Amino acid sequence: MKSRSFAWVCMLILIALVFSGVSCGPETPAETAVPVQPTEPAAVAKPTEPAAVAEPTAEPTTAPEPDKNAPITEGPESVLRVPYSQVDNLDPSGLPSTNDTDIQKKMFTGLLDYRVDGTEVYVGAESYEVNATADVYTFHLRKEAKWSDGQPITAKDYVWAWQHVQDPLTASGYASFAYIVKNAEKINTGAITDLTQLGIKALDDYTLEATLEQGATFFPRLVAFATMYPLRQDVIEKFGDKWLEPENIVSNGPWVMTAWEKDVQIVFERNPYWWGEPPKVAKLIALLMDDPMATSAGMFEADEVDLAHFSPEEYARIKEDPALAQNIELITQSGMSFVVFDCTNPPFDDVRVRQAFSLAIDREGFVSGVLQGLGQPAYILPPPGIAGRNEDAYIGTRDYAQDMEKAKQLLAEAGFPGGAGFPEVELKYRTRFLEQKQGESLPAMWEKVLGVKVNGAPMEAQAYREWFTSRATQPFNMMIYGWGSDYEDPYNYFNTIWPSTSDLYHTHWKNDEYDLKAKEAGLETDPQKRSEKYMGVDAILERELPMAPTFFWVNSYLLKPWVQGDAFDRMSGYPVQHAWVIAK
DSSP, X not given: OBOOOHHHHHHHHHHHHHHOOSOSSOXXXXXXXXXXXXXXXXXXXXXXXXXXXXXXXXXXXXXXXXXXXXXXOSSTTSEEEEEEEOOSOOOTTSOOOHHHHHHHHHHOOOSEEEOTTOOEEESSEEEEEEOTTSOEEEEEEOTTOBOTTSOBOOHHHHXXXXXXXXXXXXOXXXXXXXXXXXXXXXXXXXXXXXXXXXXXXXXXXXXXXXXXXXXXXXXXXXXXXXXXXXXXXXXXXXHGGGTTSTTTOOOOSSEEEEEEETTTEEEEEEOTTOOBOOOSOSEEEEEEESOHHHHHHHHHHTTSXXXXXXXXXXXXXXXXXXXXXXXXXXXXXXXXXXXXXOTTSTTTXXXXXXXXXHHTOOHHXXXXXISTTSEEEOSSSSOTTXXXXXXXXXXXXXXHHHHHHHHHHHHHXXXXXXXXXXXXXXXEEXXXXXXXXXXXXXHHHHHHHHOOOEEEEEEOHHHHXXXXXXXXXXXXXXXXXXXXXXXXSTHHHHTTTSSTTTOTTOOOOOOHHHHHHHHHHHHOOSHHHHHHHHHHHHHHHHHHXXXXXXXXXXXXXXXXTTEEEOOOOTTSOOOGGXXXXXXX
16 A cells, blocks of 8 residues: 555554454365356467468558556566565475565466465366365366476476475474375374375376374465475486586476576566466576665665665655655554573573563554554464464553563562572574564563563574574574564464474473364364364464564555565565556
8 A cells, every 4th residue: 555644654554454354264174176266367279370461551550659557568667576585495395484475476387376465276176176175186287387498397296295295304483384285294204115105196196195193174374384395306406406506407387597696686487387377587686685674675776676674774865755655555464573481491481480581571662663564462372364363462551660570570589689590691583674673672671670681682593593503502692583473363373382392482481281182173174163273373373472572564665666566465475466567
């Protein structure tokens, strides 16, 4: 939406956060197998015979004036220049960041996709059926779909890719994402060594059958994510770690990577073998930088990029600029930031200490002051739009004065009255704007309220990623991280992030009651009962606090007027294959 005034924007953000949830729990499975009918994207027009040449008329007609609003599909203007953070991982089988996933989606695609409004769309599949108990899905693949080298995409490509993710030798950081597939967890943890026991079969070249551990009517949303994309076994085995280089990569999305200048830019051009309507943009240039929020607004003003992510610090200036104000886009995100605790490392092995640190966070002050209203205070962990989030489970009152007093009391009960005897602890964070601002603000809050010393420890993005990976086995105190929805369903939060079997953020938190109830909620197919069970799960989470939420995301962008269509979505990406350029 275009921003006109701060008050109006805040009202719209609030409305969007209340009503924007896509999923309120899955529908109860039908008694018989049901063919699903998503929207069909437009296919490429088939070549036709050339039209007969008309005889010239005596008086030639005047050519019509060009429509300046018509999409430019060729030539130097049919280019989008988009800022991205530095790449961590472009392999769909690895552990992606939001930034990486968005880039992966330019080159790869799966069985299904979802539009900004939640509409399900056939992509690699042309139809699918689900059985009465929603634990067996049969996908019929699109026979005209091909890889970027012209080879057909078959069911075996999906089978190998899903097995590859669960293979312990792959060491995928996100294998737990697909644990709902039968035997996935047992294979990934080594209990089963035969990869063919994974619940995925190629019934023939174009029929794929997925068998699940339990009924899951949200499974179609899961298969739309990068972890479930098909991959080329021969390419990966031939080139190993080099298979993602432009000269080696074989992909199946609307664009192909044609150049990758490390740490500078990645260039994408239309995939000539893409089965569907080609992107209206002929070339996409992903400009890589350490922190797009800190640097891309200046590039936007210099006409070096066509869209930009601006920081809250620049919001007032941009709003007051008559030209720039017309380019503001504020997009409510399905995601959030939080502080991660090592729940086995003193002093944060004591739940009272974690509770005290959470209650001492001035969320309202941080959002209204540091973020200039570009966010929403987060008191509980799942973002709005996720069924099962329990607003009543917050351990405080949301009155900061009262919550500060409770925080002091809890810390005293843990043996540190007024912070006395509390050891100096460290807060790790990346030197990216939103994380750095939290890293600079939170220690002061904790010192003021609790009387404790917290040392901020900023790290460059790549070093932070390496440090984070090592936390699986190494202790720490606290770190700042975030999570954006892969799909808007409680399973993506309560069953993916926090169970002890996944522990994606290395909290080392283990709660048997939580694990059991989360699994029971995941098995429930009745939407109302499922939501109620997840609220009970959330109550445990908010009490135990392996993470302390800080704020829900609202992304702030600038968009050039010549870019039309859907350039943004709630999942923090730039789905620019649905956008186009008009005459400047």
